[in-house]
Amino acid sequence: MPKFARPNSYTGKQSNQAWTGQTKAANATEAAAGLSEQLYITPATLASAVGGLVPSATTVVEGVVLLTDNSSPVATKLYADNLAIAGAPAWSETLSGIGQLATTAEAQAASNDNVAMTPLKTAQLLATPPAIGGTTPGAGAFTTLAASGLSSLSGSATILTAGTALNLASDADTAAVNIGTGAAARTITIGNISGATAVAVNTGTGHFTVTTTGSGDIILNSDDTMLLDADGVLELNSSAGVIGIGNDADAQNINIGTGAAARVITVGNSTGATQVVVNSGSAGVQIGANAIAQTVTIGNQTGASAVVIDSGTGAINIGTTVAKTITIGNVTGATAVNINTGTGGSTYTTTNGAFSLVTGTGAINIGADAAAHTITVGNSTGATSVVLNCGTGALNIGTNAVAHTITIGNVTGATAVNVNSGSGACAWTTTNGSFGVATGTGAINLGTDAAAKTITIGNVTGATAVNVNSGSSACAWTTTNGDFSLITGTGAINVGTDAAAKTITLGNSTGATSVVVNCGTGALNIGTNAIAHTITIGNITGATAVNVNSGSGACAWTTTNGSFGVVTGTGAINIGADAAAKTITIGNITGATAVNVNSGSGACAWTTTNGSFGIVTGTGAINIGADAAAKTITIGNTTGASGVSIVGGSANVAVTSSHLKIATTGKGLQIKAGAATDFAGSAVLVLGTVTVANTNIATGDLIFLSRVAANGSVTLGELSYTISNGASFTITSLILGTPGSPQTADVSTVAYFIVRPL
Numbered sequence: 001m002p003k004f005a006r007p008n009s010y011t012g013k014q015s016n017q018a019w020t021g022q023t024k025a026a027n028a029t030e031a032a033a034g035l036s037e038q039l040y041i042t043p044a045t046l047a048s049a050v051g052g053l054v055p056s057a058t059t060v061v062e063g064v065v066l067l068t069d070n071s072s073p074v075a076t077k078l079y080a081d082n083l084a085i086a087g088a089p090a091w092s093e094t095l096s097g098i099g100q101l102a103t104t105a106e107a108q109a110a111s112n113d114n115v116a117m118t119p120l121k122t123a124q125l126l127a128t129p130p131a132i133g134g135t136t137p138g139a140g141a142f143t144t145l146a147a148s149g150l151s152s153l154s155g156s157a158t159i160l161t162a163g164t165a166l167n168l169a170s171d172a173d174t175a176a177v178n179i180g181t182g183a184a185a186r187t188i189t190i191g192n193i194s195g196a197t198a199v200a201v202n203t204g205t206g207h208f209t210v211t212t213t214g215s216g217d218i219i220l221n222s223d224d225t226m227l228l229d230a231d232g233v234l235e236l237n238s239s240a241g242v243i244g245i246g247n248d249a250d251a252q253n254i255n256i257g258t259g260a261a262a263r264v265i266t267v268g269n270s271t272g273a274t275q276v277v278v279n280s281g282s283a284g285v286q287i288g289a290n291a292i293a294q295t296v297t298i299g300n301q302t303g304a305s306a307v308v309i310d311s312g313t314g315a316i317n318i319g320t321t322v323a324k325t326i327t328i329g330n331v332t333g334a335t336a337v338n339i340n341t342g343t344g345g346s347t348y349t350t351t352n353g354a355f356s357l358v359t360g361t362g363a364i365n366i367g368a369d370a371a372a373h374t375i376t377v378g379n380s381t382g383a384t385s386v387v388l389n390c391g392t393g394a395l396n397i398g399t400n401a402v403a404h405t406i407t408i409g410n411v412t413g414a415t416a417v418n419v420n421s422g423s424g425a426c427a428w429t430t431t432n433g434s435f436g437v438a439t440g441t442g443a444i445n446l447g448t449d450a451a452a453k454t455i456t457i458g459n460v461t462g463a464t465a466v467n468v469n470s471g472s473s474a475c476a477w478t479t480t481n482g483d484f485s486l487i488t489g490t491g492a493i494n495v496g497t498d499a500a501a502k503t504i505t506l507g508n509s510t511g512a513t514s515v516v517v518n519c520g521t522g523a524l525n526i527g528t529n530a531i532a533h534t535i536t537i538g539n540i541t542g543a544t545a546v547n548v549n550s551g552s553g554a555c556a557w558t559t560t561n562g563s564f565g566v567v568t569g570t571g572a573i574n575i576g577a578d579a580a581a582k583t584i585t586i587g588n589i590t591g592a593t594a595v596n597v598n599s600g601s602g603a604c605a606w607t608t609t610n611g612s613f614g615i616v617t618g619t620g621a622i623n624i625g626a627d628a629a630a631k632t633i634t635i636g637n638t639t640g641a642s643g644v645s646i647v648g649g650s651a652n653v654a655v656t657s658s659h660l661k662i663a664t665t666g667k668g669l670q671i672k673a674g675a676a677t678d679f680a681g682s683a684v685l686v687l688g689t690v691t692v693a694n695t696n697i698a699t700g701d702l703i704f705l706s707r708v709a710a711n712g713s714v715t716l717g718e719l720s721y722t723i724s725n726g727a728s729f730t731i732t733s734l735i736l737g738t739p740g741s742p743q744t745a746d747v748s749t750v751a752y753f754i755v756r757p758l
Contacts, residue, residue, distance in 0.1 A: 014038060090114075340369075411469040412500050460489075469498055532562075540569070558588075589618060679754040682708065688717060688733040688742035692752070699725045702755045709749040717743030719750060 015021035016038055026039035031049035041049070057063035091097040092114065099116055106112045107121035110130055117125075159166060169177040180188040191199035201208065212218055220226065228234065236243060246254040257265040268276035278285055288296035299307035309316060319326045329337035339346060348355055357364050367375040378386035388395060398406040409417035447455040458466035468475060477484050486493050496504040507515035517524065527535040538546035548555065557564050566573050576584040587595035597604060606613050615622050625633040636644035646653055662668065673680035677696040684690060705719040717733030724730070733746035 411498065589616075679756075680752065682749055682751045683731060684711065684749050685713075685731065685733055685746050687744040688746045689730060690750070691728050691730045693728045694754075695726060697723055697726065697729050697754070698756065699723055700757065701729075702757065703729060704753040704755070705731060706751050707748050708751045711747050711749055713748045714745035715743055716748060717746045721752075 013019070013021040015023040023038060023040055026036060026041050026045055028045050028048050030036055030039060031041050031045040034049070055061060055063040057065045089095060089097040091099040100114075102112065102115035102117055102121050104121060104124055106115055107117060107125045108128060108130075110125065169175075179190075180186055191197055210218055246252075256267075257263060268274055287298075288294055299305055329335055357366075366377075367373060378384055398404060409415055447453055458464050486495075496502055506517075507513055526537075527533060538544055566575075575586075576582055587593055624635075625631055636642055671680050672678050676693050678694075679696070681692070683692050701723060703721045703723075705721065707716065707719065710716065718736055720732050720734055722730050722732070731750055731752065733743040733748070735741045735743045
């Protein structure tokens with residue numbers, strides 16, 4: 001074991017190439033000698049020893065060489081020059097060596113194959129060139145190529161303009177110019193599609209012919225306007241195929257004969273089964289719709305020619321705007337006009353003009369077909385009159401052999417019905433039907449004399465009916481002390497059900513008068529007919545009370561678009577406040593149904609004992625306290641295990657216009673962590689880095705990192721991160737002070753927390 005005599009002294013065995021031990025630095029002489037194997041050399045002694053250890057180079061000894069960039073006669077350059085020139089062979093096509101530049105004579109002779117051409121000699125050769133083409137010709141480019149006689153080119157040829165016009169047959173000679181007339185299939189292209197390139201083909205009095213044979217097509221394609229104009233006849237025919245005009249899918253107008261010149265435009269012909277079809281999309285077909293007075297004729301009067309005007313569910317309009325005479329049909333021979341309607345109406349309307357149906361000896365039938373429908377003649381506007389006249393023939397109303405009700409007149413206001421007869425009889429006869437007597441302002445008295453009697457109207461046999469109607473005056477049943485009863489078997493009891501506006505009063509406001517409306521198992525309906533009106537139950541006077549009770553059945557208030565209001569003064573409004581378990585539903589989920597619960601300065605509370613409270617909508621918003629009044633909104637309470645859950649779908653849960661505050665001591669923020677979409681978790685570094693898969697991460701997210709465990713790391717680095725949008729993020733421990741260099745000795749556990757800025 002080596003011993004240390006002093007703190008700065010070491011005594012031991014001497015070092016060599018086989019073991020470590022005591023050594024010393026070599027001096028300049030020992031370093032230059034280069035013999036010792038037990039000394040170490042310092043930089044200073046190494047620099048001084050290089051000159052002695054490495055000799056100058058010679059022809060037989062490797063060593064230091066002096067390089068020069070001029071012609072200084074150093075030994076190495078002189079030797080290299082002598083060696084290169086003396087030993088180099090003459091050059092040839094197969095051997096590199098020393099060569100010679102050609103003279104002017106050798107260049108112009110063009111016969112020596114072992115000399116080099118310079119640019120000057122090449123220019124001299126081209127100034128006085130020898131014959132060209134004596135051997136197999138090659139490609140050449142010339143500034144000017146001229147021939148005084150016939151010039152023939154075989155093989156492929158490319159002719160460029162290079163800024164100068166290219167002219168073919170631009171002289172005044174009459175010889176033909178042929179391009180691609182050889183009897184071989186080929187493609188001949190003239191012109192190109194670059195920029196403003198144009199191709200002009202001109203002819204004099206001769207023709208311009210484009211001919212293809214077999215299956216060859218003629219294609220004219222223009223990205224701009226294409227004009228075909230002729231001073232003579234212009235024909236477009238096809239002997240074996242369809243002629244298509246505008247049959248592509250481009251939404252552009254097609255104009256035929258729209259030039260401002262009087263002409264006849266004919267489409268189609270009258271040969272055989274020739275057919276003309278005019279189709280359109282949703283914009284329709286217009287014939288003669290321009291603003292010029294003209295006659296538009298559709299169809300003809302030849303033989304069995306027919307004209308069909310039809311539509312789908314849209315209307316067919318004939319002369320619906322401008323005042324005019326519209327004639328349908330004629331009075332010649334057996335001409336017939338049929339106007340049929342299905343379940344829709346057929347209406348003839350005039351403003352001030354007359355409407356007449358005139359025939360010769362033929363019958364006039366209105367609604368005489370075998371279909372059930374309503375036929376209305378006349379209207380109820382102003383002084384409208386309906387006159388039915390006849391000659392010596394009978395005037396029959398409802399005399400056909402079908403049982404029906406015939407009503408003449410009504411019970412509104414001063415309506416009058418006059419039935420007059422001359423010397424003939426005036427009879428009302430029914431077999432099993434009803435008989436009614438009605439007047440306007442005149443009285444109808446039955447049994448009005450001062451004798452006690454029983455007056456019976458109608459009977460209880462079969463379907464006997466009794467109708468009592470009144471106009472604007474009262475219709476009263478009066479007894480002194482006797483009862484008044486309306487009794488039927490299974491028939492309905494109707495009071496004031498006719499179509500006249502009136503007030504119907506049951507009972508009076510005297511003393512203890514009561515009105516009782518009862519029903520059996522059938523419904524009791526108040527204001528359920530399909531007419532908008534106001535239904536009022538009870539009043540706001542004194543201690544008036546309104547009780548709405550229901551047993552085990554439902555008690556429902558339903559409106560379609562109207563409002564439903566329960567209004568009191570200072571009294572409470574109680575719905576379902578008794579001590580019975582029940583379901584209370586307010587509002588529904590149909591359409592734009594809205595339920596508003598408002599409270600003033602008093603509290604508005606929903607309280608359940610053990611039951612749940614839910615507010616559920618479809619796609620509509622749920623607003624709590626969303627009006628513009630300052631208020632405190634409290635959700636949930638602090639009792640026991642009470643909990644509040646806020647759940648959202650794909651949209652966010654937003655806190656707007658204020659801070660999110662946790663105001664209770666000992667409470668904090670808890671979030672879900674650990675999954676590949678969560679915004680918090682931890683990861684362990686491997687060689688200073690780790691990639692965390694997270695499909696919810698997005699560019700711009702803020703990731704807060706903290707080290708929670710060293711895990712035996714030798715060195716800890718500075719934490720940073722990079723984000724791969726929608727896939728992952730990488731945490732890297734960097735060497736302090738060296739950005740971009742991972743600290744591979746860091747294997748610690750890192751916690752992360754992600755925040756997404758708005």
